[in-house]
Amino acid sequence: MLENYYRELVSVLSARMGNAHAAEDVVHDAYVRVLERCADDPIEQPRAFLYRTALNLVIDGHRRNTLRQVEPLEVLDSDERFFSPSPHASMDHGQRLEMVQRALAELPVVCRESFLLRKLEGLSHPEIAERLGVSRSVVEKHIVNAMKHCRNRIRLWDNA
Incomplete structure (x- = not known):
């Protein structure tokens, strides 16, 4: 049922973001999150939930990009050298x-x-x-x- 909203949501996000490729990525991520959520409990209004999830992802992405632009590259380089996963x-x-x-x-x-x-x-x-x-x-x-x-x-x- 959620598949019916795919193109519609990509169109909305493409217009909002100005980038169809990025909009498709956000919609994919939104689908993954909604499908994971649906597995636990049924969602009463799946279309609204899907749209809200996608818009939240756009907002989160914008916030991350804003933070990255403020962070000096030297800090990122030094942090990366000292990080090694367990x-x-x-x-x-x-x-x-x-x-x-x-x-x-x-x-x-x-x-x-x-x-x-x-x-x-x-x-x-x-x-x-x-x-x-x-x-x-x-x-x-x-x-x-x-x-x-x-x-x-x-x-x-x-x-x-």
């Missing part, structure tokens, strides 16, 4: 990556390729549609389905 965090990250790879391997080829072209190569939906020879709406559905599938599989494997 062995436990590295292991957890590696396990999560392996789970995502396993989940993606279970998907049909076009679905998996749509997701990877978007998330790894940063292609737009029309670029992916052209490359794979499918419609833009098929690409959108494949990406949302891939996110749902990965989320469900990881949740299942985490609880095992």
Whole structure:
């Protein structure tokens, strides 16, 4: 049901942000958050919740960008040199990556390729549609389905 609002929300955010590619990224992130929330409790007004989530992500992104512009680069460089993740965090990250790879391997080829072209190569939906020879709406559905599938599989494997 939420898939019905995808293009509408991308259009709204594109107009607001002035960048269709960034709007698609925000909508993907919003879908992931809403789908995670839906798994716990049903949402009474999913469209409104999806829109509010997406707008909150836009606001959060703007705040982060504003903070980054104020922070001197020297501080960021020095902080990065002293940060090293704990062995436990590295292991957890590696396990999560392996789970995502396993989940993606279970998907049909076009679905998996749509997701990877978007998330790894940063292609737009029309670029992916052209490359794979499918419609833009098929690409959108494949990406949302891939996110749902990965989320469900990881949740299942985490609880095992």
